[in-house]
Amino acid sequence: MNDVSSAQPRRARVRAPELIGKGGWLNTGGQQYTLADLRGRIVVLDFWTFCCINCLHVLDELRELEEKHRDTVVIIGVHSPKFVHEAEHQAVVDAVERYGVEHPVLDDPELATWKQYAVRAWPTLVVIDPEGYVVAQHAGEGHAHAIAKLVEELEAEHEAKGTLRRGDGPYVPPEPVATDLRFPGKALLLPSGNFLVSDTTRHQLVELAADGESVVRRIGSGERGFADGAAGAAAFSEPQGLALIEDGAAVVVADTVNHALRRLDLATGAVTTLAGTGRQWWQGSPTSGPAREVDLSSPWDVAVFGGKVWIAMAGVHQLWTYDPVEQAVAVAAGTTNEGLVDGPGAEAWFAQPSGLAVSADGERLWLADSETSALRWVDLDGSVHTAVGTGLFDFGHRDGAAEQALFQHPLGVTALPDGSVAVSDTYNHALRRYDPATGEVTTLATDLREPSDAVLLAESGDIVVVESARHRLTRLRLPEEAVRVESVAHRTQRAATEVAPGKLQLDVIFQAPAGQKLDTRYGPSTRLLVSSTPPELLLGGDGAGTELERVLELNPSVPEGVLHVSAMAASCDDDPANEYPACHVHQQDWGVPVRLAAGGVGRLPLVLAGMDEG
Incomplete structure (x- = not known):
């Protein structure tokens, strides 16, 4: 287990790198900002991308902190795209309004600030004190309570030092639009x-x-x-x-x-x-x-x-x-691990399932698995299958045989009478069709704007598409033949980490928030699950365990791939007098692209949660 003891000596303070983003600033009334402009305020950087459900959870977690400490805290969203569509500036503008973001956002399409802060996962939160030093970094969601406590400590410390500056923040709301x-x-x-x-x-x-x-x-x-x-x-x-x-x-x-x-x-x-x-x-x-x-x-x-x-x-x-x-709920399929794994429902992996539709014959439940850019289905017996899609980091716009076809973050599926399915291919701005009889994917319509769902009008043969980013429903006639488009394939643009072939030391670093300790009352309080794409990348070290450190064996014959790491730790208030301490679960999933290279690193550290690193 990699529990960083609070008794360790404090590290040298690290000056926060500058905020750089080619897309510029949103929610500031056109004003551009540097960290020097924010000196005297507590700054919380939220590295996010709008496809990521965990990032959306963090937006909601931060609302209370944002309101309670509006005169001392400036939250800045650093938008760091995964998908190609998310690097489009207008798409970021839309997302900021869509999700009610009420703080400044830096549009960083080239991941310049992401790299400066050595961020590895969406979402990541970084806390900067009023003097411009990094004091904490958290990966994943569920850290609002720890950050709120740190903010109160920083307010008291810098009020006493005279380095805290109160007042209105830089947020300027956009003008509302009548639709x-x-x-x-x-x-x-x-x-x-x-x-x-x-x-x-x-x-x-x-x-x-x-x-x-x-x-x-x-x-x-x-x-x-x-x-x-x-x-x-x-x-x-x-x-x-x-x-x-x-x-x-x-x-x-x-x-x-x-x-x-x-x-x-x-x-x-x-x-x-x-x-x-x-x-x-x-x-x-x-x-x-x-x-x-x-x-x-x-x-x-x-x-x-x-x-x-x-x-x-x-x-x-x-x-x-x-x-x-019965008025009851239950899990039907999925393990909570993020990825693409078929099989019995209890063993299947999904990645943000976002659209459902029942086939015309009632035998299949189609689903849009958005983060794997996949079209999948569930049988009546609960088994899970994939029609189109290969994993978390492969996406694009390609028609043809299902094993070669590509979507980009689809959010909706619509069953058609002939047994085929229409896919609202959201980030490709397209409506696509998969035919199980032929195994082919075709394009039905393009030039839509973030289609998120569609409704079939059986009598007329029309289909009504929800054009989310155009704020309307659009009626289309299903064409006799698919529209042909040029094939495009993408992989996520995060730079791969160069690692040495053979042994790789994986360390998930967890530090319980101030005033808490690991919860060991009912057994191990930590869990680590490791897998890879392709599976052949790992010769050893995959699977589940309770220790947050592990030696992985990388296959030298596989030049590159993705390490999938899921970590969890539970901590509770460290107060013996409290009979019912408040407890919190910290969880994060990473997909780390790696490239095997002589001279690459032999250790991969991932921070699950960190406090007071200043």
């Missing part, structure tokens, strides 16, 4: 012929007439919140997926940031809660039980399959089910 929809997520055809749309950024559901444009009614107050009640009083937080239940009398809603399933009564507009507590699921929490008593994690889409509501649980890379008869 009927704002970054809609999913759509549903209602029995009436109207459409129900999740108006995600405005925290509402909107019913549109059959023309797909005229607003019939709005459900929800429009303010971010979690409240049941009548149509005008109920509150959502970034709702997404929708599915008809109760023979079309009601709709189940994936209320994503509230970590809940909600029920909309179509006749009255009343909203109630079906599942979830409003709290996010963490490792060690129950994975089944009464629906209102079990935590969920960022449910992104829902579909009725085999008599149950299936849930694309993007936040934990799993599929869950809600049983409306």
Whole structure:
């Protein structure tokens, strides 16, 4: 175990590197900033990318800190793209509005600042004190409580030294734009012929007439919140997926940031809660039980399959089910490890499943597995299969045979009557089609803008696409033949770490936050899981264990690949007098691209959590 003792001597203070980003600054009213401009303030850098569900969790975690310490703390998002689309400046502008980011954001499409701070994973938080020195770094989510405590300590220390500067921060909100929809997520055809749309950024559901444009009614107050009640009083937080239940009398809603399933009564507009507590699921929490008593994690889409509501649980890379008869939830597939592994549901790996659709014959549940840019399906027996996609770091726009075809972060799937499936290929701005009969992928339409879902109109043969970044529904006629586009393939643009072939020492460095200690009351408090793509990269050291250090054996005949590392540690308040200490689980998944080279490093350190490194 690699527990860094608090008794170790303090390291020499490290001056924070400058903030550099070719895309410039957002949410500052056009003002450009340097660290010198922020001297006297506590700065929290949030290295994020908008495809990453863990990054979106951190945005929500930071809201309370941001509000409570607005006069002393400046949070700066450093947008560091994974996908090619995320390097487009307008896409970052859209994402900042879509997710309600209320602090300055530095657009760093070339990862210049990411490299200066030696960041290895999304998300990573770095704390800089008022004198410009790095004092803490945390990888992963769930660190808001530790950062809040550190901020209070820094406020007291630098108030006493006279180095703390209070006042308004650099955040300037953008001008609001008047549109009927704002970054809609999913759509549903209602029995009436109207459409129900999740108006995600405005925290509402909107019913549109059959023309797909005229607003019939709005459900929800429009303010971010979690409240049941009548149509005008109920509150959502970034709702997404929708599915008809109760023979079309009601709709189940994936209320994503509230970590809940909600029920909309179509006749009255009343909203109630079906599942979830409003709290996010963490490792060690129950994975089944009464629906209102079990935590969920960022449910992104829902579909009725085999008599149950299936849930694309993007936040934990799993599929869950809600049983409306038993009013219970349970894990149906996935281990919480992020990746692409087929097989029995209990052994399968997913990566942010974000779109669900049941095949025309009811035999398959199709899913868009967004982070692996994959189209996958689940059989009625729960087994998981992949139609298109190879892993976390391969993506692009390529038609043809399924084993060669590529998507880029698809968010939606739509079953077609002939057994094929339309894929909302979000970051390629395209609608694609996979035909199981031929094993071929074709392109149906291009020049869409971040399509996130589509609804088939069976009678007319049209398909209505949710163009999320154009804030509208777009009706298309399915063409007789696919549109041909030039093939493009990509890999994630993070630079590979050069490692020596043979033995590689992997060290996951964990330091419990101040005032806490490792929780060993019920056995080992740490877990480490290691695998690789391709699997042949590792001759030894893969698998699960409880120690946070391990020797890996790299295959010299495999020149490059990706090491997948998942680490977890549990810590509790270190106060013997407290009979019920507060406990926290720290978890992070890394995908580390490596290249074998003579003279490469023999040790790979990964920081799970770090405190007070100044």
